Every structure is written in structure tokens, then in C-alpha cells.
Amino acid sequence: MRAKRGSTWVRALRTPVGATGAALLVVVFLLAALAPVLWSAQASAVDTSQILRGSSSAHRLGTDSLGRDILYRLLVGTRLSVTLALGATAIGVGAGLVLGTTPMWLGARLGRIVGAAVNIAVAFPGLLLALFFAAVFGIGATGAVLAIGFAIAPGFARLTQTLVARVAGLDYIAAARIAGVGRGRVLIRHVLPNIGEPLVVNATIVAGNALLALAGLSFLGLGVQAPAYDWGRLLAESLNSIYINPSAAFATGLAVVVAGLAFNLFGEAVARGLGLRTPSAAVVSDRGRRTPRAPAPARADGAPDREPALLAVEGLCVSFPGPRGATTPVRDVGLSMRRGASVGIVGESGSGKSLTALAIAGLIEEPGRVDADRLEFLGADLRGDRVRAHRHLLGTSFAMVFQDPLASFNPTMRVGRQLAEVAEEHLGLRRAPAWARAVDRLRAVRLPGAERRARQFPHELSGGMRQRAMIGMGLMGTPALIVADEPTTALDVTVQRQVLRLLESIRATEHVAILLISHDITVVSHVCERVLVMYAGRVVEDLPTVDLPRCRHPYTRALLAAVPDLATDRSRPLTVIPGRPIDPSEYPVGCAFAPRCPLADEHCRHVDPALVADGHGRRVACWHADATPAERVGDPN
């Protein structure tokens, strides 16, 4: 704990902000310690022949109404300003800690009352509280320190409450309590050490604010009284003679700002350091473009008829610039779909399936980059900026359904309005007819009470209703393709079924093609005629759903084997695929699945297999695809 804390503070010193703050702090503290010792005499030397003079070589910042040198007074005033600020901080932090930990001292009920009081006090700006206390304690340095201290307390108490609440929920605190350790002991031994760091950091920032606030009170004449002086008082005096001697006011103001910033910057730098995670050094690789090209899928998918493809994708790559070079999470993906077709893309999270869907839809945002040899929807080329030219075509014919229906609806707009705006935008309908169509579409997706639901906000609908409404949004135009990206993942199992059935029935009645993205191979095999399996950004197998039992890629087999069914022996642990999905920044030279593959050999690890068509409408990328079942090690079948 101690070592970690030390390193955090040291690391903060290495950042430019932290270093600046620390250097300024050192200067401020040195001045506070030394200036009164060195220059007290000069600062209080009265010279009646030099009253209220401007800047000169003898008096750099001029003189005050008694002819005293302002520069020396400014330097000597550092000590009082800093001391008072630290005093106020100590009072505020101490009071805040006591108030913020009351639930632990006095129990939950009294703690709640204190908490409610703190909440009310926090709503008032600190300066107002300070003015109130200044009126109570009377003018003068002591009153000002108490006033600022008490003004700091509520905010600090709130912070402490939040931190304590976070820590108090942890298991070992609960364990200590159950073990009968007293409240005070739990607080001091277990809670405080764990919230010490953020508290110290915030106290540093609070000290900076206290310095500024005290300067403010002294400036108003409510703080330090003559003959004592701090920066605030000096500023008030120099403001009166700002026409004769502007440099004095300017320099004093600067001193206050710099000292205040020193505390703030240092505190902020450490705070940032606490939240920072150094990125683990990972090997850079970008082999996306170097992989061998897959054969064009148009002929390989066993679609002999002449009907033009609804969707044709070849050589699709998505890349993102990174601090260590670009990564390419989608590499050389190709697929084609006819009207009314249903294709599923499966793969683990991170396999690039969702990015593929977004890239096809033209929804990858900067700094992401999409490259494709071919990307056509209903004959329209969607590569690059051409997406925008086909706005109305896409708006009416290309529908998308996303994973999380709550997050995918705008929380501040009524559901019906969010549907209606599609019709207003792309069909040129006015408000009323667009609204009527929205309600009609909500009925079409069998949303109960469509008219009432349309007037509600997304959070007032259930998850299943929202996903129905989202599908209804896709039906506002006359869709030819619905891309559904994990449409059921966020829903209850029973609701999942209903949503999938809805998609199927829409496909049947409206002759709409469906591209279903899912991590769940059973969902895809229920709904789709064709399955594309993706791993590490590439299509590794492409086959008709009926052929799934005869799949040839070890990854596809592993996905199927991981699905429990009625015959699964439940006394044994569920099958899992060993290892983890690979990170896009670490794609290896050879087959990306090799590290997890039971069949992998040296060849697999060095040469990436191409996606090869077998002439029966199936494609696979595996060196061992033709291995007979007997040769297959760990074959689930």
C-alpha cells in the first residue's frame, strides 16, 4: 500500500502538469518559511518620504500609504496566507471526515440525519457559507479561518460519505463486521486506509481553494486585519491605488493565482495518476492487408440464378489507427445475399462480426476506416462517401436492429416520434401522417396498445416492447434488408423467442432479407439458411445451415460442441473452447485459431489458410478441413 502510494505521487511528478504544480508548491512553501525571517524588517520599514509611489529601482512594486515596500510585503505575506489556508483546510477536512463517517460512529439512523443535513448544506456555494460564518465569528483572521473551514466541511463530508459507502460494501469490511470488530476499529483499521489516497488528493485541491477564498475574505475586509497582512489584504490596499501603481495590484493578484493553481495542479495531477492504467506493452501487428485474398463469394455461394444480388460484399476491411499503428479487426470479409435470404454471422465477442455489420451499413465512424473491393446494396455502391448520396435508398430499404433496445432509443424523445421522423425524412410525409404510419407500424410488429405506447418514452416500455418498436422503426419504409446485430442478447429467454419469431414472420410476409449477427450459433441456425463463422476478423467457414453437422472448421465444431442440449451429460462440466479470443492488435502470422486448435501443427502457426470454396456452396479456411473424422483429435461428433 505504502509503496504503491509513493509511486503514484512520484509518477504524478513526472507529468508536466504535476511537475509544474510541485515546483510552484516548493517555491510557495520556501517563501512561507524563509521570507518572514529574511525580509520582515524591510517589509515593515516606514518611509514617509516615499508614500504611494509607483514602481522604481528601489521599490520594484512601489510603496504603500506608509511608504513601505510592497514587494517585500508581498513576499513576507506568503507565510500568513499559506498558514491560514492550511489551517482552514485542516478544520474543513477534520470536520468533513467526522461528518462523513457518522454512519460508522453513530449507526445508520443518526448517520442518515447527518447525511441529509450535509446534502442541504452542499447545495449552497462555499462563499455564502463562509459569509454566514464570518458574520457569526466576527471579522478577523480567526473568524475567517473558521468560516472557510466550516464552508469546506460539507463538500468534504459528502466526498467522504461517497468513498466510505463504496468501501463499506466490500466483502472484507462486511467480514470484519460480522466477526464482531467494533465500528471505530473497522473505520480506522479497514476503511480509512483504503480511502486515504483520494482524500489526501482532494485535501490538496481544497487547500488551493481555501487559499483563494481566504484571499477573497481578506480582500473584502472580513479577514486579516491591520497591522497584520496577507495577500488578500495587500490586494485590497493596492486596488485603491491602482491608477498610481498598477503593478502592485497586478503582482499581488498573480501571486494569489499562482499559489492557488500550484495546489490545484499538483492535486489534479496526482488524481489523474490514481485513475491511470499504463497500457500493457503489446506486440504491434497489422497484417490485415497481407492475408491471401478469398475467392469471390458470388459464385461460391451456390446461387445459380441470375437475380442481381441484394447485397454484395468483397474484400471488406475495417481498421482503426492506434498509438502503436493501425489495427484491423475486420479482414477481407466477403458475403452476398439475395432478396428474402437469411444469413447469420456467428463468432465470439471480438471476432469482428458487429463491426462487419456496421461497415456494411456505412456506420463506422472516424477515425475508423472501411476498405472494400466491392460493397453494393441494391446495385448502389456504398463505398466511401457514396453512402450519403444513397441516403434515401438506405433510409427506406436498409433497416438496422441493435443489441440494447433501451440504449438504442433516444431517451428524450417519444417512441412514436422516433419512428415518425423516418417517414418525414425519407417519405416526405407531414407530421400527422408520419405519426399515423408510426402507430400502424407498431401495430404491425404486434406491440400491444400501439397508440398509447407511441406517446410514451422508451424507458416506459419493457425490453421486448422496445425491441419490437425498434424492428417497427425498420419497417417505416419498405425494407429489403434488416441487419439485426445481436437483437436478442439483452432480452429474457421467453422474449428472445418472440422477437426471433417476429423477424422470421416479417421475412416471410414482406420478402425481406435478414442478416443476423449473433454469438449464439443455435439462434442463428434456427433463423438462417446460411451461416458465416467469423474468427479474428475473418470468415473461417461459410456453409448452409443444414450442413452444420458436417462443418469442417475446428472452430465451428467447437462452437457447436459448446452448446448444451437435452443429451448433454449434466454431471460433467459444460464444454468450453480453451484459451481466449485473440486481440486485433496481436494477430499472428499463421492461422489465428492455431493457439486454441487441437489440430494445429507447425504449418498452421506459420501460414494463414485461405478461404477456399469446395464447389458445393461451402467455403472454409483451414489446413485440416479435409482431415477425415478419424484423424480429428478431440472431435465432438
Add this chain to the structure above:
Amino acid sequence: MTSAALVARSVSALAGGPWTRFGLRRFGRLLVSVWVVVTAAFLMIHLVPGDPVRAALGATAPLDVVEARREVLGLNDPLWTQYGRYLQGLLSGDLGTSMTSGLPVSQVIGDRLPATVELAVYAFLLAIAVSVPLGLAMAAATRGGRRRHTELAFTSTSVVLAAIPEFLVAVGLVFVFSVQLGWAPVAGRSGPSSYVLPVVALALAPAAVLARIVRVEMLAVLQTDYIRTARAKRLPRRTVSVRHALPNALTASLTLCGLLLGAMVAGTVLVENVFAWPGLGTTIVGSIVGKDYPVVQGIVLVYGVGVLLVNLTVDIALALIDPRSTIRES
């Protein structure tokens, strides 16, 4: 739990819609807070160490004068009687009498309040007018990690500006624009030109904070799923920004606006004193120094209730823009 909150809770259990519940609960909280402010203002004079009248009249004042004044102010009565009388006075608009000028406190406040409100409102409008477009423009310019240098310059400038207290900004402005350039008067409230520097001094720090928040919020909103949905609907870019992103980005910024406006009410105190502005801020400081407790009490009350009303306004605006916040209110 106070009785008002309990009443609000039990009533809300009976009432139906989220709006009714929100309204009742919010009103209950306002009542509790106002009661706390009123009680704090009342107690202030009793918290003063020693005899406030002796402090006000000075150590040399004859004992019978002090006693007579205590009698007039009712300070010799039991605390509960005084509290009751204070509340009764408040309800009939009587805030007491100034110990120095002998004027009714309500009249003192009535004379000074407009100047302060003017200052705060103008500064707030200026801060909004500058920071919202600036934050949005910066969000658009620095989206997706573009223009890192612009972003760094913007962020560091706004951090530094936000850290400088109003009264120092005010002194700096006086130094540059009044002393060096002679463009604006140094102090006072006479004619439009005298408003410029106080308003700018008050608006600068909040504008810097707000611009930074608006930028961050806008960037966060542009990352959300519902913006992706809006883009998937192929709406024009401007519609996506204005209709879908902006209201959501502003809800979070609005919460902050409340805090900033509250802080601005306090900031007027310092700025008024730099510019000798004839508002509540100069009056309360003068009254604290002069130990004119009834005036201080009255002005503390006005500031406190002002802050509460600001918070209330923000909460209502928030509920109108983002209906989910009516639920969150609990």
C-alpha cells in the same frame, strides 16, 4: 426525516403519475431547505459569541443603552418566543430593522436587490451564450481524437480560467481595460459601459467550466447507441446533432448550470466589492463589518432562498427535457 418529507412521501404513495410524485417530492424538499435557511438566519445572531448588541454598539456604550436596545430587539425573551416572532415577521414581510440606519431591512434589500439580480442574470446569459456554442464547436472539431493541439490548448486554457476567482479576474480586467486602455469605468453603476467589466468578470470562470463540460458531454453523447440509431435512420448530420444529440448533451450540462448559477450568486459579492456596485454584496460586507446583524440576516436569507430557487428551476427544466429524471428524483 423531517415531517415535511414524510408528508410528501405518504402523499406521493397515494398519488398516481410520475409527474405528480416528482412535483410533490421536489416541493417537499424545497420546503425543508427553506426552513433550514430561515432557521440558520434566525440562529445567526444567537450564535455570535458574546452579546451581539454590545458588539454592535461598541465596548464604550453605556449599559442602559445596550439593555434598551436588547429590549427593542426582543433578545431578552425566551428563544422559542423569538423564533415564533421571527417566523411571524417573515410571513408578513417584516425582516427587522437595521441597527445602524434604522431603516426596515426589507427596504434596504428592496433597494439593493435589483442591481445584484441584473448582474447575475446578465453574467449567466453571457456565460451560456459563449460556452454552449464554443463547447459544441470544440466537440465537433476534436471528435475522434482529431486536432489534439487545439484540444489541449482549449482544455488547459479553460482549466486555468476556471481556477481564477472572480475578484482576481475583476482586478485583472480593471487593470487592463480601465487603467491601461481607459475603455470602461473603474467602478460604479452608471450607464451601459459600467456593466461590461463586472458582467465579464462574473461570467468568465463559469463560461470556461461550462464550455469544457458541454464539449465532453457532447462527445459522450455522440458515442451513444441512440446516436448510432439516428445515423442508421440516415437523418441529415445536422438533424442528428440538433434533434438527437443536443438535448441529451444539455441535460448533464444543465445540472452543472444550476451549481454555476448558485456559485454566481455568491460570486456577485466579491465582484460587487471590486466595482463598488450598489448591490446586496457590498451591503452585506458593510453590514458584517458594522455588525448590523438584522441586515446580514435578511441578506443571508435572500441569497439562500435565491440559490434554492435556482436549483428548483434547474430541476424542473431538467425534468421537462429528460423525462427519466422525474424517476431519478427519488
